Amino acid sequence: KKRIAVLTSGGDSPGMSAAVRAVVRQTLASGCTAFAVYEGYQGLVDGGDMIKEMQWEDVRGWISEGGTLIGTARCKAFMERPGRLTAANNMIEKGIDALVICGGDGSLTGADKFRSEWPSLVEELVSSGKRKAHEVEAYRHLNIVGLVGSIDNDLSSTDATIGCYSSLQRICQSIDYIDATALSHQRAFVIEVMGRHCGWLALMAGVTCGADFIFIPENPPSEQWEEEMCTIIKKHRAMGKRKTIVVVAEGAHDRSLKPISPLMVKDLLSDKVGLDTRVTTLGHVQRGGPPCAYDRMLATLQGVEAVNAVLEATPETPSPVICMVENKIVRKDLMQAIKLTKQVAEHIEKKDFDSAMKGRDAE
Ligand code: F6P
Numbered sequence: 001k002k003r004i005a006v007l008t009s010g011g012d013s014p015g016m017s018a019a020v021r022a023v024v025r026q027t028l029a030s031g032c033t034a035f036a037v038y039e040g041y042q043g044l045v046d047g048g049d050m051i052k053e054m055q056w057e058d059v060r061g062w063i064s065e066g067g068t069l070i071g072t073a074r075c076k077a078f079m080e081r082p083g084r085l086t087a088a089n090n091m092i093e094k095g096i097d098a099l100v101i102c103g104g105d106g107s108l109t110g111a112d113k114f115r116s117e118w119p120s121l122v123e124e125l126v127s128s129g130k131r132k133a134h135e136v137e138a139y140r141h142l143n144i145v146g147l148v149g150s151i152d153n154d155l156s157s158t159d160a161t162i163g164c165y166s167s168l169q170r171i172c173q174s175i176d177y178i179d180a181t182a183l184s185h186q187r188a189f190v191i192e193v194m195g196r197h198c199g200w201l202a203l204m205a206g207v208t209c210g211a212d213f214i215f216i217p218e219n220p221p222s223e224q225w226e227e228e229m230c231t232i233i234k235k236h237r238a239m240g241k242r243k244t245i246v247v248v249a250e251g252a253h254d255r256s257l258k259p260i261s262p263l264m265v266k267d268l269l270s271d272k273v274g275l276d277t278r279v280t281t282l283g284h285v286q287r288g289g290p291p292c293a294y295d296r297m298l299a300t301l302q303g304v305e306a307v308n309a310v311l312e313a314t315p316e317t318p319s320p321v322i323c324m325v326e327n328k329i330v331r332k333d334l335m336q337a338i339k340l341t342k343q344v345a346e347h348i349e350k351k352d353f354d355s356a357m358k359g360r361d362a363e
Contacts, residue, residue: 001031001032001033002027002030002032002033002097002098002143002310002311003032003033003035003094003095003096003097003098004023004027004032004033004034004035004096004097004098004099004100004307004310005034005035005036005037005051005091005094005096005098005099005100006019006020006023006024006034006035006036006037006070006099006100006101006102007036007037007040007041007043007044007070007099007100007101007102008020008040008068008070008071008072008101008102008103008149009040009041009072009073009075009101009102009104009107009110010040010072010074010103010106010107010149010150011072011104011150011151011287012067012068012072012149012287013068013149013150013151013161013162013163013164013166013167013287014066014067014151014162014163014166014287014288014289014290014291014292014295015149015162015163015166015291015295015296015298015299016067016068016072016102016149016162016163016299017059017062017063017065017066017067017068017069017070018062018063018064018065018162018291018295018296018299018300018303019102019147019149019162019299019300019302019303020036020059020062020068020069020070020102020303021059021062021063021299021300021303022299022300022301022302022303022304022306023100023147023303023306023307024036024054024056024058024059025056025059026303026304026306026307026308027307028054028056030307030311032307032311033053033095034053034054034055035051035052035053035054035094035096036051036052036054036058036070037050037051037070037099038051038052038070038071039070039071039072039073039075040071040072040073040074040075040103040107041073041075041077041078041083041087041107042073042075042077042078043070043071044078044087044090044091045075045077045078045083045086045087045090046090047086047087047089047090047093047094048090051090051091051094051096063291063296063299063300064290064291064296065290066288066289066290066291067287067288068102068149072103078110078114079110081117081121084113084114084117084121085121085124085125087114088114088118088121088122088125089125089130089131091139091142092122092125092131092135092136092139097138097139097141097142097143098142098143098144098145098310098313099111099114099142099143099144099145100144100145100146100147100303100306100307100310101144101145101146101147102146102147102148102149102162103146103147103148103149103150104148104149104150104152104154104155104161105148105154105155105338105341105342108146108148108321108334108338109335109338111144111146111319111334112144112146112319112334112335112338114142114144115142115143115144115319118141118142119140119141122136122139122140140315141315143310143313143319144319144334145306145310145313145319145320145321145322146319146320146321146322146334147162147299147302147303147306147321147322148161148162148321148322148323149161149163149299150162150163150164151163151164151166151167151194151195151201151286151287152164152194152195152196152198152200152201153198153200153201154195154196154197154198154200155321155337155338156337156338156340156341156343156344157321157323157325157332157336157337157340158321158323158325158332158337159323159324159325159326159327160294160298160324162291162295162298162302163287163291163295164200164201164295165292165294165295165298166289166290166291166292166294167194167201167286167287168201168204168205168208169292170282170285170286170289171193171201171205171209171282171286172205172208172209174191174280174282174285174286175191175205175209175211175245175247176209178191178245178280179209179243179245182242182243182244182245183242183243185276186242186243186275186276187243187244187275187276187277187278188233188243188244188245188246188266188269188273188275188276188277188278189243189244189245189246189277189278189279189280190246190248190262190265190266190269190277190278190279190280191205191211191245191246191247191248191262191279191280191281191282192248192249192250192262192279192280192281192282193205193247193248193249193250193282193286194250194282194283194286194287195216195249195250195251196250196251197217197251197344197345197348198217198218198249198251198344199214199215199216199217199218199219199249199251199252201249201286202214202215202216202247202248202249202252203216205247206245206247209245209247210245211245211246211247212232212233212236212244212245212246213229213232213233213246213247214246214247214248214249215246215247215248215249215252215260215265216249216252217249217251217252217253217348217356218344218348218353218356218357219353219356219357220252220253220254220255220260220353221254221255221260222255223254223255225254225260226268226272229246229265229268230268230269230272230273233246233269233273234273237273237275244269244273244275244277246265246269248260248261248262248265255351255353256351257348257349257351262279262281263279266278266279298324301324301329302322302324302329305322305329305331306322309322309331318333318334318335319333319334319335320332320333320334321333321334321337323337343355344356
C-alpha cells in the first residue's frame with residue numbers, strides 16, 4: 001500500500017486547501033496512508049512533526065477555505081542538493097513513496113528535479129551510512145504528481161489553474177465597487193492586477209468589467225500607445241461615458257520591453273485627457289478569500305486524479321501534471337507543460353509577441 005504525501009508550494013491560491021482535502025481523502029479511500037507536509041518543501045527538509053499523517057476528519061471543511069491550511073513557503077534549502085538529501089531521508093523515515101505537489105511552475109520544476117535525482121540521493125544516504133541498504137530497498141523510485149495551484153493561470157497545457165477563477169471573481173467584484181465611486185465623480189481609475197508575467201487575469205478582468213484599455217505583457221500596445229489610449233478614452237467620454245477604467249497587468253511593458261506602470265498611465269490620463277484620475281493596486285486581496293465553486297470542483301477532481309495517477313504510475317512514467325482541457329481532467333507530461341510555459345517568456349524576451357500570444361496553448 002502506498003504512503004502518499006501532499007504539499008503546497010509557492011504563492012498560495014484559493015482552492016489549494018480543497019486540493020489537499022481531495023488528495024488526503026482519495027488516498028484513504030484507496031486504502032493507502034495519507035500525509036500532509038507543512039510549510040511546503042521546508043517541511044520536507046525539516047521533517048519530524050512537519051510531516052503529519054492525516055485522517056479523514058483532519059481535512060473536514062477544507063473545501064471552502066481560502067489560502068492553504070498546510071502552509072506554503074519559498075524554500076532556499078530545497079534548491080540545494082544537501083537540502084534535498086535531508087528531505088529524502090525524512091521521507092524514507094516516514095515511509096513515504098509518493099508526493100503530490102500543488103504549486104506553480106517553479107515548485108513543479110523542483111519536484112521533477114527531486115524525482116530524477118532520487119535514486120542518487122538514496123544511494124548517497126546508504127554510502128554515507130545514514131541508511132542501511134535493506135531500509136531503502138522499497139524506496140528506489142519516487143512518484144511525483146503535480147497539481148497547478150496559482151491565481152495567474154500561467155501554465156501551458158491546462159485551461160485553468162486552481163485559484164484563477166476565484167481571483168478573477170475578486171478582481172471583478174473590486175472593479176464593480178470602484179465603478180460606483182468612479183461614476184459618481186466622473187473619474188478615471190487605473191487598476192493594477194497581479195499575474196506576474198502572465199496577462200490572463202488582466203485580460204479577463206478588463207473584458208468582464210468593460211474596461212476602456214488593457215495592458216498585458218504578451219500583447220503590448222503599439223509604439224504610439226500613449227496617443228492611441230488617450231484618443232480612445234476621449235472618444236468614450238465623448239460618447240457619454242462617465243467613468244474610465246484602465247487595467248494594467250503588473251508585468252506590462254511596451255514593445256521594446258520598457259515597463260508600463262500604472263503611474264505612467266495615470267499621468268497621461270490626467271495631463272493629456274484632463275481626467276481626475278486615481279490608481280488602485282488590488283494586491284493580495286486578489287489572492288485571499290474562499291475559492292469559488294469552479295475552483296472547488298477543479299481542486300477536487302484534480303486531487304482525486306492525482307492519487308489515481310500515483311497508483312497507476314510505473315518507474316518509467318514521466319511525472320504527470322493534472323490538467324483541465326476542454327472541461328475534462330487529463331494527465332499531461334509535467335516537464336513538457338513547463339517547457340511550453342517557459343517558451344512564452346522566451347518569446348516575450350525576443351519581442352516575438354505573435355508567438356507569445358499563441359504560446360501558452362501550443363502543444
Ligand atoms: O504567482 C502568484 C502571485 O500572486 C503573482 O501574481 C504575483 O506576482 C506574486 O505571486 C506575488 O508574490 P508575493 O506574494 O511573494 O509578493
